[in-house]
Amino acid sequence: MKRKLFAKTILASSIAFASAATLAAPYEVIDLGNLGGDQSVAYAINEAGQVVGTANGPVTDSVREFTSHAVLFADVNVDLGTLNEGIRSEALDINELGQAVGYSNVITTVETDNGTVISDNEFAVIFSAGSVTQLPDFEGLTNTRLFAINENGITVGTGLLDVDPNDSVNPINRAFVYNSNSQEYKLIDPLTNEPNRRSFLVAINDQNEAIGYSEVDVDGATFLKAFVYDYADDVILELPANSINVTYAADINNNGEVVGSVFHSSNSTNRVAYYFNKEDASTSLIELGFFDDRFNDSRANAINNNGTIVGTALVSVPTNKIYNAFIFKDDLQNLNDLIACDTGWQLVNATDINDSGEIVGYGSKDGEVRAFKLVPTGEPVEECKTEEPTNNNGGGSIPLLTLGLLGIYGLRRKIK
Template sequence: MRVPTLRFLGAFALAPLLGSCDAVRNPAQPAHPTLSQAATPTILDLGTLGGSRSSALAINERGQVVGTSTTGSGALHAFLWDGTMHDLGTLGGDYSEPRAIDPRGQVVGLSSTASGDRHAFLWDAGTMQDLGTLGGPSSDALALNPGGQAVGSSYTSSGDLHPFLWDGTAMRDLGTIGGSVNTTATAVNPAGRVTGMWFPPGPATYSRGFFWENGTMQDLGTLGGGSVVVVAINGRGQVTGQSLNGSGSFRAFLWDSGTMRDLGTLGGRESFGTAINDKGQVVGESRTADGGRHAFLWDGGTMLDLGTLGGNSRATAVNGQGEVVGFSTTGSFETHGFFWDGQTMHDLGTLGGSQSGAGDLNNAGQIVGSSTTPSGESHAVLWTVGRAP
């Protein structure tokens, strides 16, 4: 499971990078047989809620899509698309934004209230429910598991930021670690295991990671440096993200049963994990020996270079079959979404503009993201990848 985020167009600014810990494969030598053969992908403009722009964030196995769109008045609202784009409304204010969707079509996110505060919400079957707070003015739900458990963060009455788990009836304070007054839950797996980030007290500006299970919160540790960024957890309780190592470089990691493993690089100094599936396959972006930035898939100790569409690339999501989506700059310096089928990176194209990016996919080969139109507006899109029988 990953933390969906579609802030990817223009996300190629990474710090300089050093060597690799695990084996590296060239895209000309696939790590496994082709998982699917992609025909020309079709692209569907999902439209807007009356405004000029929209963006799709995530898709479930039923093909339901969530994202944001401007309305005719210019307000930003969450939407659910199931063949038709539905405005999910707000908690009384003028803003809402989804964070995740579960297999049943429940949605969690953030919305403004009539008083101007921002609260976590759960939307289900046409109704947006205010999840409340831990006593402070605001909260935010960031992830949702198939059982309807939501996690995120909320301010307490004392002004501290604490992680929460909402179990369908109440918001539970998960506590903190290391004396932190700034802790956020970012992901939850089907078993209710939670991961997230905490900031040490005092002047420190770096974050650390935590793993919570059955009332106990533990620090994830680091790869030798001070900072950890957690992005996703899978059904097995494995966590990925990036950590500073002892040399001051960020490295993608896999945390499993108390041990954090450096996933290495594609020959450069740094790598960044962005998503993980239940097989323990991790995707992300790595520096190469020549200074480029390439999407990768890490599987069982080997980091595979997925290549590019001509420039740099980053993987944003991986499905249960090991198929990968993301975005890449092209030889003409445009940014396009891509689909990697286990062997080949396919250009997903655009709605006629110069930019697109893919942020999520399901096991049926449906991919969501955004694309610019010929007029330069950004719209939510759904790509469908045909497969050979």
């Protein structure tokens, strides 16, 4: 189900290998390629194994053709394109019909008495059957993005809403549901019903249950709180807080199981992945832990209908910011320990997983940021030769820009 938004710059070079003995082989890692450039990111996979994401273009005469185009990864990768007058797009989710959603920008140029004014605006779009379709306008809502689409054609996203056109307050992030069948919008107000608070929706399941988060005011301080929104009944369920002041939601499966990450109020740098089942009587979030208690950052990105969770977690001291992709079944496992020893890959972030157990995300290979797909092999793990770290200062790791953006918008979420 799923992350992620955005014109992004993802840098990569060598990434430190874990010094402990590693195990490998239950997954075959597949390089999903690119669109002629040196960066690609996979965000979502459906049950047919179709994968979407983003990639940059080739460099011609010292100029890169484009920084980010939505892509369908296939035997021959398909550039899904942009809206007319657009130069940037991303595909953030795909359903079983092969409909992908995301956004495209549009550049407009207007001549005024004071000179030329160039505007760059983003529009939520649906990629389907070789076309890019912009969502209809909604009064006061601009710079929209779709993060997820389910099998019913119900989509969720976020835009900037001009709450009061008569004042000078900047537009506010506002979550919305868009029904692609009826072409109707439903805006989701913040939990406290304060119009100047932000709200976000990032994923939706096939029961039309969406998840997101909203700003709330607690004793004069602003926090984020996650919630589940039932589109059919127009009802919101707030997730428990666990004495935590910032709660992000990332994905929800068809069983009502939710994953995301939370910051502990006692330590703003301590971010931990969590699991929550809305169908249980439980009143607390279940924290998934870390690779090592010293490395206090883990983030769950997606959960399939079998309850398997994927995400990313810190594998270094926080100042070094080195992250590895994880899978969680009964415990947290580093996916780099579950691929062959000689692949040359460092898997940084697992962004989605389907019910067949196929996992997509991005990592570092040959000095580039590359989209990957992991296919279960059924083979046992193998013992790999221990390799000492080659970089302890964090300078060679992929900076956590994508994860930071993911934290802002919950990046992707998708559905199964």
